[in-house]
Amino acid sequence: MPVAGVDIGSLTAKAVVMDGNEMIARSLIPTGHNSREAGRRALELALEEAGLKESEVDAVVATGYGRLAVDFEAERVTEITCHARGAHFMHPDTRTVIDLGGQDSKAIAIDERGKVLDFVMNDKCSAGTGRFLEVMAHALEIELDDMGELSLGSKSPASISSVCTVFAESEVVSRVAEGASKVDIVAGIHQAIASRVYAMAARIPIETKILMTGGVARNIGVVRALEAKFSREICVPEMPQHTGALGASVIAREKAAAAV
Amino acid sequence: MGAGLEKLAALREDPYAPARSWKERTGGKVIGYFCSLAPEEMIHAAGALPVRISGENRVISKSGAHLQSYCCSLARTGLDMALEGELSFLDGTVFVHTCDTMQRLSDIWRLNAGFVFHGDVVLPVRFEGDLARDYEVKELSYFKERLEEYLGDIPDDALAESIKTYNRNRSLLSEIYGLRLENPGVLSSVDALTLAHSSALMEKSEHNTFLEEVLEELKSTGPADGSKVRLFGVGSLMDQWDFLGMLEAVGATMVDDDFCNGRRYFDALTPEDLAPVEAVAARLWERESCPCKHLTKRDRAARLLDRIRRSDARGAFFFLFKFCEPHGFDYPYLKAAFDKAGIPSLLLEIEQGSVSIEQLRTRVEALVETIKI
Numbered sequence: 001m002p003v004a005g006v007d008i009g010s011l012t013a014k015a016v017v018m019d020g021n022e023m024i025a026r027s028l029i030p031t032g033h034n035s036r037e038a039g040r041r042a043l044e045l046a047l048e049e050a051g052l053k054e055s056e057v058d059a060v061v062a063t064g065y066g067r068l069a070v071d072f073e074a075e076r077v078t079e080i081t082c083h084a085r086g087a088h089f090m091h092p093d094t095r096t097v098i099d100l101g102g103q104d105s106k107a108i109a110i111d112e113r114g115k116v117l118d119f120v121m122n123d124k125c126s127a128g129t130g131r132f133l134e135v136m137a138h139a140l141e142i143e144l145d146d147m148g149e150l151s152l153g154s155k156s157p158a159s160i161s162s163v164c165t166v167f168a169e170s171e172v173v174s175r176v177a178e179g180a181s182k183v184d185i186v187a188g189i190h191q192a193i194a195s196r197v198y199a200m201a202a203r204i205p206i207e208t209k210i211l212m213t214g215g216v217a218r219n220i221g222v223v224r225a226l227e228a229k230f231s232r233e234i235c236v237p238e239m240p241q242h243t244g245a246l247g248a249s250v251i252a253r254e255k256a257a258a259a260v
Numbered sequence: 261m262g263a264g265l266e267k268l269a270a271l272r273e274d275p276y277a278p279a280r281s282w283k284e285r286t287g288g289k290v291i292g293y294f295c296s297l298a299p300e301e302m303i304h305a306a307g308a309l310p311v312r313i314s315g316e317n318r319v320i321s322k323s324g325a326h327l328q329s330y331c332c333s334l335a336r337t338g339l340d341m342a343l344e345g346e347l348s349f350l351d352g353t354v355f356v357h358t359c360d361t362m363q364r365l366s367d368i369w370r371l372n373a374g375f376v377f378h379g380d381v382v383l384p385v386r387f388e389g390d391l392a393r394d395y396e397v398k399e400l401s402y403f404k405e406r407l408e409e410y411l412g413d414i415p416d417d418a419l420a421e422s423i424k425t426y427n428r429n430r431s432l433l434s435e436i437y438g439l440r441l442e443n444p445g446v447l448s449s450v451d452a453l454t455l456a457h458s459s460a461l462m463e464k465s466e467h468n469t470f471l472e473e474v475l476e477e478l479k480s481t482g483p484a485d486g487s488k489v490r491l492f493g494v495g496s497l498m499d500q501w502d503f504l505g506m507l508e509a510v511g512a513t514m515v516d517d518d519f520c521n522g523r524r525y526f527d528a529l530t531p532e533d534l535a536p537v538e539a540v541a542a543r544l545w546e547r548e549s550c551p552c553k554h555l556t557k558r559d560r561a562a563r564l565l566d567r568i569r570r571s572d573a574r575g576a577f578f579f580l581f582k583f584c585e586p587h588g589f590d591y592p593y594l595k596a597a598f599d600k601a602g603i604p605s606l607l608l609e610i611e612q613g614s615v616s617i618e619q620l621r622t623r624v625e626a627l628v629e630t631i632k633i
Contacts, residue, residue, distance in 0.1 A: 065622070080626035081633070116630045118599070121623060123609065203595075203607075 001058040002050065003256050005248025006043050007079065008066025011102030011130055012215065013038035015046035016245040017057070018253055025050035026242050031102075035066030043072060058256035061248040077251055079244050080108055080119050086247030087211045088114025090237045095207030098197060098226070098234070099243070100216030102130040107201035118204045125164065128196040130215045132165050133222075136189050139172050140182050147186050151221030154187030161192070168192065186221065194225035201230075210234045213243035264473040265451060268458040272450075272501045278462035279311045280349045289377075289411060290349050294338065294365075295356040296460070296520040297383060297547075299540050301530065302404050303354070304464060305422040306411035310354075312460035313338050313347065314497050314521065317613045326368050332581040333612035334497065335365045342373040352377025352410065354403075358552035359586050377410045379403060387545045387553055397541045404537060419536035425464045430526040432471040433459065436478065437523065441515055441571055445484025449514035450504040457499070457521040489628050492573035493517035494564065494594070495580050496550060496587055500610065503579070506617050510625045516571035518564060519579075524548050551586035560590065561597035568603055574631045576605040577624070581612075604630050 002019045008031060017025040027045035031038040039062060047054060060074040063082040067074075079099075087097040088110060097108040105128045109117040126132055137144040151157075158180045162168040168189070175185050193216075210232060216222055217240035227234050237243065261269070271277065279290050289308040293300070296312070303310040315337035323339035341347050352375050355366035370378045381403050384392035408414055433456050440452055455474065459467050489512040498504070498519040507514060517523050530543040548563070549555060568576060576598060580587045591607065598605045606627045608620055 065618075078622050078626040078629060080622070081629045115633060116626065118604070119623075119626060120607075123619075 001256055002052055002056060003249050003252035004043060004046065004057050004060045005082070005245040005250070005252055006039050006060065006062045006064075006070065006074065007082065007242075007244035007248055008035045008039040008042070008062065008064040008070070009079075009102050009244070010065055010104070012241065013042040013064070013066065014242050014245040015039075015042040016242055016249045017046045017050040017052065018246075018249040019050075023246065023249070026239065026245070028241060031066065036069040036071055039066055039070040040072060059252040059259070061252040061255070063244050063248045075252070075255060077248060080106065080121075081116055082244045082247035082251065083213055084108050084110045084116045084247065085114045085250045086243035086245070087213060087237075089246060089250050090243070091209070091211050091235060094209050094211040094235075096201070096204075096210045097243075098201060098210055098212045099214040100129055100193075100197065100212070100222070101214040105129050105197055105200065105214075105216075107197070107204055109204045109207065120200050120203045122200060128193045128200075132168070132193065133189070133216065133219065135165055135169055136172060136186075139169050140176070140185060142182060142186070145218075147190075148218070148220035148222065150183055151187040151190050152224065154181075154183045156184055157191050158184045158188035160185075160188040187225075190219070190221040190225040191229075193222055194229040197226060198229040206230065206232075208232070212236050213240045215241050217241075261451070262473065262477045264470045265455075265477075268454055268470055268474075269451065271458045271461055272454060275314075275316075275458075275461050276311065276347070276349060278466075279309060282309050282463055283349050289351040291352045291354060291377065291379075292347065292350045292375075293354040293356070294334070294362060295358050296525050297356045297358065297544055298354050298381060299400055299403065299544070300460075301419060301422045301426050301536075301540055302400075302407055302414060303411075304425070305414045305419040305536075306407055308351070308411050309463060310460075311350070312521070313341075313350075313353070314499055315612050316341065316499075317615065319613050326372060327365070330583045331361050331365075332583045333610075334581060335361050337612050339365065339369060339373070342369065342375075347373075350375055352379065354379040354381060356380075357382045358550070359584070361583075361585075377407075379406055383544065383553075385553065386555060387549065388555060388557060393541070393545065396545065397538055400541050401537050416536050419540075420532070422464075423530045423532060423536060423539060425468065427529045427532065428468050429459055429464050429471065430529055432468060432475060433526040436471065436475055437516065439475075439478050443481075443484055443486070444488065444490065444513050444515050445486055446478050446481050448504075448508050450501050450508070453498060453504060453514070453517070453519070453522050454501070456523070456525050460521065460525065487511075488513040489575070489631050490515045490571065490573045491627075492564075492568045492571060492576040493519060493522070494576055494578045495519055496584060497521050497581075498579055499612070500579070500615055502617050503610075503615065503620060506621055507624060510621060510628055512624065512628050515573055516567060518548070518567070520550055524550065551590040561594050564594065565597060565601050565603065568598075568601075573603075575627055576603055577627065578605060578607045580607070580609050582609045 062074040108119040300310040315334040320340040322343035528547040
């Protein structure tokens with residue numbers, strides 16, 4: 001009995017289709033201005049890949065900030081619970097999840113069953129999120145996807161002290177004017193993100209294994225900076241951006257099973 | 261919702277309507293105050309109307325010139341209202357020295373807001389020991405003299421009478437809160453807190469009449485929906501009614517709280533068998549305290565956990581004003597104690613005027629999911 005999970009985030013919408021214990025299809029598209037439409041489209045694309053019709057799916061769970069907007073039949077669960085379940089499904093020994101998404105960042109402490117024990121989220125500020133990196137990439141005229149690899153070559157990361165996206169952007173411009181290399185500036189940006197995330201995550205217990213999810217997990221520079229800050233290894237799953245949608249489909253599977 | 265409750269609920273939109281109409285009707289003096297430790301009974305006994313000023317959701321304009329951006333929104337929006345002339349129904353204001361912001365706001369207010377009467381009540385930092393108690397009684401006596409200079413004599417029997425009226429109000433609110441503990445569905449979190457909050461906005465005996473009516477109605481209501489997740493609220497002042505509405509909408513309810521416009525406002529009675537000033541001092545001393553008054557012999561965490569247990573709350577939320585130092589300082593210690601006791605909790609920091617309910621919804625829903633699953 002196939003089920004689906006749809007995660008409509010601020011920048012991207014993701015869907016995952018599961019059959020039994022297997023993920024059989026997934027999709028990822030930009031959310032754009034219409035989160036309802038994006039959620040529907042992401043679900044359709046994943047179903048298409050799975051070769052299924054919507055009516056053949058037993059249960060759908062919607063999550064992410066657009067979860068309340070969806071127009072298809074779905075139960076709504078918060079992204080906090082879904083990330084916890086998705087992380088647990090992929091790596092059952094995970095006890096801490098750090099999710100850095102498009103506009104929010106969160107740290108979640110989970111137990112051995114994937115249940116949320118505690119969590120913290122960023123407030124209204126987008127520093128340390130995907131959006132922050134996008135702004136910085138634009139200021140430096142480099143590709144977002146190149147930032148991670150680029151920063152690994154830095155021997156002396158530039159100091160970026162501001163945690164505000166707007167002020168950090170002007171700080172970056174100042175560093176460029178001072179002659180700092182892009183490599184060092186990008187490394188400095190990653191360190192600033194790591195410091196900020198660390199300060200937030202320090203409010204919950206950090207257990208042995210940290211799993212990092214969300215789009216920013218694709219940036220190896222941020223992952224390394226976080227590892228240095230936390231003094232422990234950070235595990236990045238194969239598809240970090242789909243963790244929420246995967247968790248949603250795991251919950252959908254349970255709901256479908258309970259309904260039988 | 262009965263007619264009484266409906267009238268009180270309207271104060272969520274227009275909190276100072278009763279004060280304005282009381283002044284028009286009686287020609288009496290209205291005295292504003294910020295902190296719930298203000299000796300209201302004395303103001304009442306002098307024939308004036310004490311009214312709590314608690315700021316509001318607004319983008320400030322004039323107060324920005326006087327207060328830094330890292331002052332809490334209570335101070336910033338409250339001063340803004342005064343400078344914009346929106347509190348012109350006040351004849352004076354009383355400040356209790358609690359946190360640094362309130363202490364400094366008092367002087368800024370005195371110099372800029374332009375009200376006739378200005379009173380400061382500097383209570384002991386710790387309500388502990390004979391020396392502090394002697395000082396507290398002397399300070400309150402001095403404050404009473406200052407009030408009398410402005411409002412006329414406050415005879416002991418008038419103060420004793422006001423104490424009775426206030427105690428009646430406290431008992432009624434306590435009874436209503438008690439009914440909700442048994443049967444929370446009988447009254448929403450929003451309405452329950454409105455009952456306590458509105459008490460500080462109108463003449464006490466008038467409020468007592470409202471409460472009596474509401475209590476009768478509640479007593480005749482049978483068991484109501486008891487399926488909501490029971491939560492306990494912690495913080496200074498809670499005036500975000502939309503937030504409490506959202507809490508109910510996501511399947512939770514605040515069964516009890518530690519807000520100073522909620523449970524802490526009506527906690528403990530003023531003794532009726534002591535000399536009146538000493539009696540007022542005794543209640544402020546005994547009343548459940550906020551972190552502005554740290555008490556070495558009272559473990560705030562243990563007391564809160566005890567109330568959480570007695571209210572059968574499954575989780576708690578801290579609803580704190582950004583830049584509120586006393587509550588911010590206390591948070592890590594309380595959080596650690598709650599964690600140890602297995603009470604899941606959530607920290608929400610807000611500023612009046614820029615509350616994003618949708619962002620808060622995700623956090624509250626996640627807490628509810630954590631408790632339910």
